Amino acid sequence: MGGIQIRTGHSLNHNVAGRITNEKTVRRIEAEIARTGDKGVENLMPVFNDAGQVVAYERAIRQDMQARVVAEYHYGKSLGMWRGRQVEEQAGEAFNVQLAKELKKVYDSASAVAKKTDFIDLRSAEAQKDPVLRDALLLMPKEVVEMLEEQFGEDEPIWVERSMLKDVVGYRAATVGDMWTGNTRLSPAATAVVKDVLVTFLGRDAYTKAVQGERFLQGVVTDARVLIAVKSVVVPAVNMLSNLLHLISRGVPLHEIAKMPAKLNELHQYVQSESDRIRAETELTAAKPGSIEHRRLTNRLQAIQDGQRRLSIWPLIEAGEFSTVAEVGMTHEDLLLSRGRLSDYIERQADKLPTGASTVAHNLMLSKHTAIFRGLQKSVQYGDFLGKAVLYDHLVKTKGMPSKKALGQITEEFVNYDRLPGRTRGYLESIGMLWFYNFKLRSVKVAMSTIRNNPLHTFLAVNMPVPDFFGSAGLPVEDNALSKLLGGSLGYSIGPGQGMGAIGLNPWYNLVN
Numbered sequence: 001m002g003g004i005q006i007r008t009g010h011s012l013n014h015n016v017a018g019r020i021t022n023e024k025t026v027r028r029i030e031a032e033i034a035r036t037g038d039k040g041v042e043n044l045m046p047v048f049n050d051a052g053q054v055v056a057y058e059r060a061i062r063q064d065m066q067a068r069v070v071a072e073y074h075y076g077k078s079l080g081m082w083r084g085r086q087v088e089e090q091a092g093e094a095f096n097v098q099l100a101k102e103l104k105k106v107y108d109s110a111s112a113v114a115k116k117t118d119f120i121d122l123r124s125a126e127a128q129k130d131p132v133l134r135d136a137l138l139l140m141p142k143e144v145v146e147m148l149e150e151q152f153g154e155d156e157p158i159w160v161e162r163s164m165l166k167d168v169v170g171y172r173a174a175t176v177g178d179m180w181t182g183n184t185r186l187s188p189a190a191t192a193v194v195k196d197v198l199v200t201f202l203g204r205d206a207y208t209k210a211v212q213g214e215r216f217l218q219g220v221v222t223d224a225r226v227l228i229a230v231k232s233v234v235v236p237a238v239n240m241l242s243n244l245l246h247l248i249s250r251g252v253p254l255h256e257i258a259k260m261p262a263k264l265n266e267l268h269q270y271v272q273s274e275s276d277r278i279r280a281e282t283e284l285t286a287a288k289p290g291s292i293e294h295r296r297l298t299n300r301l302q303a304i305q306d307g308q309r310r311l312s313i314w315p316l317i318e319a320g321e322f323s324t325v326a327e328v329g330m331t332h333e334d335l336l337l338s339r340g341r342l343s344d345y346i347e348r349q350a351d352k353l354p355t356g357a358s359t360v361a362h363n364l365m366l367s368k369h370t371a372i373f374r375g376l377q378k379s380v381q382y383g384d385f386l387g388k389a390v391l392y393d394h395l396v397k398t399k400g401m402p403s404k405k406a407l408g409q410i411t412e413e414f415v416n417y418d419r420l421p422g423r424t425r426g427y428l429e430s431i432g433m434l435w436f437y438n439f440k441l442r443s444v445k446v447a448m449s450t451i452r453n454n455p456l457h458t459f460l461a462v463n464m465p466v467p468d469f470f471g472s473a474g475l476p477v478e479d480n481a482l483s484k485l486l487g488g489s490l491g492y493s494i495g496p497g498q499g500m501g502a503i504g505l506n507p508w509y510n511l512v513n
Contacts, residue, residue: 018058018059019047019056019057019058019059020044020056020057020058020059021055021056021142023055026054026055026056026057029044029057030054043059043060044057044058044059044060045057045058045060079282080278080282083278083281083282083285093143096143096144096147097147099147099168100144100147100148100150100151101151103148103151103158103159103160103164103168104151104152106161106164107119107159107161110161115159118161118162118163119159119160119161119162120159120160120162120165121157121158121159122137122148122157122158122159122160122169123157123158124157130185131182131183131184131185132171132172132183132184132185132423133165133169133171135171135172135183136169136170136171136172137169139170139172140169166420166422167419167420170420171420171423173423173426173427173430174423174424174426174427175211175214175427176198176210176211176214177207177210177211177214178191179191179194179195179198180195180207198210214431217431217432218430218431220432220499221429221430221431221432221499224432224498224499224502225435225436225499227502227503227505228435228498228502228505229436234505236383238474239383239384239474240383241466241474242474242475243383243384243386243387244257244260244387245461245462245464245475246387246450246461246475246476247387247390247391247394248457248460248461248464249450249454249457249458249460249461249462249475249477250391250394250413250450250454250457251454251457252390252391252394253394253398256390256393256394256398257390259390259393260386260387260389260390263312263313263386263389263390264382264386266311266312266313266389267313267322267382267385267386267389269307269311270308270311270313270317270322273304273307273308274308276304277301277304277305277308280297280300280301280304281301283297284297284298284301312389312393313385313389315392315403315407316385316388316389316392316407316410319407319410319411321385321388321407321410321411322385384414387414388410388413388414391410391413392406392407392410395409395410412445412446412449413446413449414446415438415439415442415443415446415476416442417438419438419442421437421438425437432496432499433494433495433496434493434494435493435494435498435499436493437481437493439479440479440480440481440484440490440493441480441481443476443479443480443481444476444480444481444482446476446480447475447476447477447480447482447483450476450477451477458477461475462475462477462478
């Protein structure tokens, strides 16, 4: 159902329990199967290399158990999932290859002193002492390790700058279950105390109850974040206004800012052409090579790709800027589909109402499949990208900046939500103890940059009259953590208060109050 990894041939099916890759073990199993057939051998799936030889076995779930799993059997959806996984694997492999090269380049360019203090060997005893880092390294795919070995040498130290460690290796998100698994930097004594307290209050099945309660809380927090960031209407509107004022603070002339609708039109063209490209690729896969239909689809696909490259926003898309959902710190999954059980439960209850009442109820709740929600979602997703596109044109066409340098400035100009927050802050945000701190913390740098490089334009942008309906305009110089702290309002984003007040941001609720 999930396809295979192009590089290794391993299955992407979630029902695979593990892999047998030891060559001697693989040969022994192969001989056993040849002697007795499948009898007496656990449910194994062979993995072949390009020469048709068995190089590994995957442990698969028994067929009688697999029959109980709810699977997707719609041909079109399955084909789309298969193709999507292929594209994801291809992009991921290219990214990892480039990452390995850049890590080696960074290490080679560092001074002798920096190499001793600022880098860590992923294979060292120091790395293995950190339980969180050790767990992340165990999750690293074998093919990624091979890419790193190609750069640093087989069995040689793999050096990563300490400040880049989270972004390179990643980590497993923190959870209360870490008290039992040991994937935590807390001392054994501290974890023992936490477990004893949980067992005292929750009983012998404290682990199950604690994890289930945590997931429910995180779902409710996600619902609140979506309500604040998307469904409130106010935040999407403020985001658009903030982008306009931010461009002014950077000295972009108004006649260039006025090109934003044209950029939006180009973005719509790109989104539609991507749908056409995927459809053409799917049909091309089924067409007979050398046939008239195959040539027609090949030409069609080439025309779509050429059209995309002619768009003025193509350099930004090619650099991956459109993949980042900026401005409110939400991931694409958070915006596309609220994962909270509470909202899903309420929407299921609304589905049980008569047709007319159900439609009204869903619109009042701004359910994820309504046109209102989709429109607000797009305004949130598109907001920063349009600002980036206008600023990119200003830097390249007006200031004559090289494209590569302009793209680098664009990445730093708008808050980068792709950077990992760290396990502690990430967990506090997931349970509703911190709210939107990616923006508050990372916009400090943007605010300092605008004040230093464009002081006059920043002063004008901050003091432009804004309707009272919008409240704060959301400029980085106004809404960063430092300015909030000095203004005495930083505490509002600490603790559950902001989430508890989220219900009051429903636009229909506001209209009647």
